[in-house]
Amino acid sequence: MKRRYLSLAMVAMAWFGHSATASTAYGDLNNFDVVNDTNQPGHGFEIELDGVHSQDITYTYDWNHYGAPVIREDVDPSGNPRVFVRYESKKDASGAFLAYTAVPAAPLAPTDGHMCTNPAVNEGCEHFGVGYYGVPTAVRYNWLIEDPANPGSLIHGPAVNVATPSWVYNPPANGQPAQVVAAIQAPPPPAPEVAPPVPPQFGEAVWAKEIKTSSKNNQAVALKDLVSDDPNAPDDKNWLNDKPGDGIDVMPEVEMEWRMMQTEFAKLNDPKKPGGANGQLVAAAEDFPEGDEVVTRRYEFYKYAGSDATFDVESGEAMCDKVGADGLHGDGIVNVTRNDPARPGEVTSVPVDCSLEIVVGDYIGAQMAGFDAEAGLGVIDNLQEGEINQPYPQRTVVVGGNSPYSIDVTAGALPAGMTFEQDANGKHTGVLQGTPTAAGSFAFSIAVTDAANAAVNKAFVLNVIDPNHANPQSYSLTVAKQGSGSGSVSGNGIDCGQTCAIDLPAGTAVSLSATADTGSVFDGWSGACTGTDTCNVTMDSAKTVTASFAVAPKAYTLSVTVSGAGRVVSKPGGVSCRKGTCSKSFKTGKTVTLTAKPSRKHAFKNWSGSVCEGSTSTKCSVPVTQNQSVTAVFN
CATH class of the missing domain: 2.60.40.10 (Immunoglobulins)
Structure with missing residues (x-):
C-alpha cells in the first residue's frame, strides 16, 4: 500500500518592481486570479513547469472562459523534462477566437477576485490553477495573446511573475510526529531560451507577510474552497478549514516578520545559505501529531515602494530590506551603491536612511494555501482532446x-x-x-x-x-454558481460542485437541473438560460450558465383555499380552513401534511395548485421550500 502525498494548493503571489512587463496575479497556484494587463484581449494562459512529467499533473482549475487546459510534455534545451498546462480559446468555423479575457476598464483591486471566478462576467481577470506531485525546478506563467504578425495565432505576452512555493513533508520517525514546512520561492530566472545575454543579478522585489496560520485538522479542503479573498465575509468560502463548535482545535493567528522576496540568481543553490536564502519566505514547521491533519495558510503581499535611491545601481538589489514598526517605512541605515556624479563612469557608496523611505506599497493580494499529507481518493474533472494516431500525454486521472x-x-x-x-x-x-x-x-x-x-x-x-478529416465540432459547457446560498447543478455529465465544465459535441441537447442545499433556495439562471425551470440549451457554441442560490428565509407562507363544502387541517397545526383562503407561515425545511375533510353529504374531489395537482387522495404533503398555494375542491 503506497500513500499518494499531494499538496492541495500551492501558494502563488503577485510581483511588482522595476520591471514594467510584469503582469498582476492574486491568489494561490491551484486557484490564482490573474489580471490581464497586456493591454490587449487575452485568448488563453500558459503555465510551464520544469523538471516534472505530464503524469505528475493532478487537478487543474477548469471554471473560466477557456475550460479545461491542454497538457503536453517536452524537453528544454538542456534535455530536461518540462510540462505545459495551456488554457486556450477554441475557434469558430471561420477561425475567430470564441473566448477572450477583456482588458480591464479600470485598475482592479485584489478584493475584486470574486469577478475572476465567475465566467458569466468578463472584467479583465481570470482564475487558473494546477496541482502536481513533486517539486518543479521552475514554474513560469504567460498570457496568450494574438500575434499581430500572424492573426489567428497565439504568442506569449509578458511574463506573469507568480512565485512557486514548495512543501517539505517529513514523515513520522523515531517517535516524532510528521512535519510539513512551507516555503515561498522568489521568481525563477528567465527560461534558457529567452534569457537575456547578460541576465540580471537580482529579480523583482516584493514584500510578503504571513498573517495567519489557520486551523489544523483532518477536514479535507476542496481546491475550489481556497479562493476566498475575504475570510471575514459571512457568505464567503472559509479557507481557514475550521468547523466552529465541533471541538476541533483551531490554531491561533500568527504573524511572521516582513520578508523581502528577491532572488539573487547567482546564489540560487548556495549551500552556505540554506532555508531562507534568496528571498524565500520559510514558515515554521507544522507538526502532524495524528498524521492526517490539513494545514491551510494565508499570506498578504505588497509592492516594494522604495525609491530608486534604495536600489543598488549595479545589481538591482533593493537595499531597504526591513520594515519598521509602523508597517510602512523601512528600518535602519544602509549603504547603497550609486553612480558617482563627480566621477562619470564610476560608482560610490551612499548611506540611505530607510526609516525616511516608504518601502511598503499597495496591497497586491492575499493567498490561501493548504497541504494534505494524506489526500483523499479523487479523480480529475475533465480530459483534454486526443488526436488520432498520436500518443496521448500520460495523464493522471x-x-x-x-x-x-x-x-x-x-x-x-x-x-x-x-x-x-x-x-x-x-x-x-x-x-x-x-x-x-x-x-x-x-x-x-x-x-x-x-x-x-x-x-x-x-x-x-x-x-x-482527426486533423486530416472533418471532425464533429465540440464546444465547452461551463457552469458557475453564485449567491449567498449553496446548491448543485447536474445534467449531461455536469455534476457541479465536482464537475462544472465539460466539452460536448456540437448539436448536443443539454438539460440542466439546479438543486438547492438545505437552507438555500434556487433563485434562477443567467447566461445561456433564464428563469427557474430546467435549463435547456443546444451546444451550437461555447455556453456558460450561472445558477444563483440564496439563503432561504426562516419561514414560508402556505395558503390554502377551500372550494365547496369541507375543511382542511394541517399537521403540524396552524391551518384549519372551512371556506375562502387561509394562510400560515411554517419553518423552512418542514413538510406540512394537509388533510381534506368533506362536510356531511359531500365528497372530496381533488387538489389543485403547484403541489398535489389533480390528486384525489384526501392528504397532500407540502414541502416548505417556497411560498405555496393549494386548493381543496369538494363536491
Whole structure:
C-alpha cells in the first residue's frame, strides 16, 4: 500500500518592481486570479513547469472562459523534462477566437477576485490553477495573446511573475510526529531560451507577510474552497478549514516578520545559505501529531515602494530590506551603491536612511494555501482532446488515496488504443495512456477503488480528432454558481460542485437541473438560460450558465383555499380552513401534511395548485421550500 502525498494548493503571489512587463496575479497556484494587463484581449494562459512529467499533473482549475487546459510534455534545451498546462480559446468555423479575457476598464483591486471566478462576467481577470506531485525546478506563467504578425495565432505576452512555493513533508520517525514546512520561492530566472545575454543579478522585489496560520485538522479542503479573498465575509468560502463548535482545535493567528522576496540568481543553490536564502519566505514547521491533519495558510503581499535611491545601481538589489514598526517605512541605515556624479563612469557608496523611505506599497493580494499529507481518493474533472494516431500525454486521472488502484470502465468505452496504465502486478497506477486509433467522441464512466477500499465514480467524455478529416465540432459547457446560498447543478455529465465544465459535441441537447442545499433556495439562471425551470440549451457554441442560490428565509407562507363544502387541517397545526383562503407561515425545511375533510353529504374531489395537482387522495404533503398555494375542491 503506497500513500499518494499531494499538496492541495500551492501558494502563488503577485510581483511588482522595476520591471514594467510584469503582469498582476492574486491568489494561490491551484486557484490564482490573474489580471490581464497586456493591454490587449487575452485568448488563453500558459503555465510551464520544469523538471516534472505530464503524469505528475493532478487537478487543474477548469471554471473560466477557456475550460479545461491542454497538457503536453517536452524537453528544454538542456534535455530536461518540462510540462505545459495551456488554457486556450477554441475557434469558430471561420477561425475567430470564441473566448477572450477583456482588458480591464479600470485598475482592479485584489478584493475584486470574486469577478475572476465567475465566467458569466468578463472584467479583465481570470482564475487558473494546477496541482502536481513533486517539486518543479521552475514554474513560469504567460498570457496568450494574438500575434499581430500572424492573426489567428497565439504568442506569449509578458511574463506573469507568480512565485512557486514548495512543501517539505517529513514523515513520522523515531517517535516524532510528521512535519510539513512551507516555503515561498522568489521568481525563477528567465527560461534558457529567452534569457537575456547578460541576465540580471537580482529579480523583482516584493514584500510578503504571513498573517495567519489557520486551523489544523483532518477536514479535507476542496481546491475550489481556497479562493476566498475575504475570510471575514459571512457568505464567503472559509479557507481557514475550521468547523466552529465541533471541538476541533483551531490554531491561533500568527504573524511572521516582513520578508523581502528577491532572488539573487547567482546564489540560487548556495549551500552556505540554506532555508531562507534568496528571498524565500520559510514558515515554521507544522507538526502532524495524528498524521492526517490539513494545514491551510494565508499570506498578504505588497509592492516594494522604495525609491530608486534604495536600489543598488549595479545589481538591482533593493537595499531597504526591513520594515519598521509602523508597517510602512523601512528600518535602519544602509549603504547603497550609486553612480558617482563627480566621477562619470564610476560608482560610490551612499548611506540611505530607510526609516525616511516608504518601502511598503499597495496591497497586491492575499493567498490561501493548504497541504494534505494524506489526500483523499479523487479523480480529475475533465480530459483534454486526443488526436488520432498520436500518443496521448500520460495523464493522471486518479489522485490521492492509497495506490495501487482498481479501475473499472462501468459504461461506454475508452477510445481504441487507450488504456489505464498497470504496474508489474497488474494493478492500476491511475494514469491514462495510449495512442487513440479512432476519431470520435467517447463517453465512458469509471469506478475506482483504492488499496484502502475507498471508492469513487466519474463520467468522462474524451474527444479524439482527426486533423486530416472533418471532425464533429465540440464546444465547452461551463457552469458557475453564485449567491449567498449553496446548491448543485447536474445534467449531461455536469455534476457541479465536482464537475462544472465539460466539452460536448456540437448539436448536443443539454438539460440542466439546479438543486438547492438545505437552507438555500434556487433563485434562477443567467447566461445561456433564464428563469427557474430546467435549463435547456443546444451546444451550437461555447455556453456558460450561472445558477444563483440564496439563503432561504426562516419561514414560508402556505395558503390554502377551500372550494365547496369541507375543511382542511394541517399537521403540524396552524391551518384549519372551512371556506375562502387561509394562510400560515411554517419553518423552512418542514413538510406540512394537509388533510381534506368533506362536510356531511359531500365528497372530496381533488387538489389543485403547484403541489398535489389533480390528486384525489384526501392528504397532500407540502414541502416548505417556497411560498405555496393549494386548493381543496369538494363536491
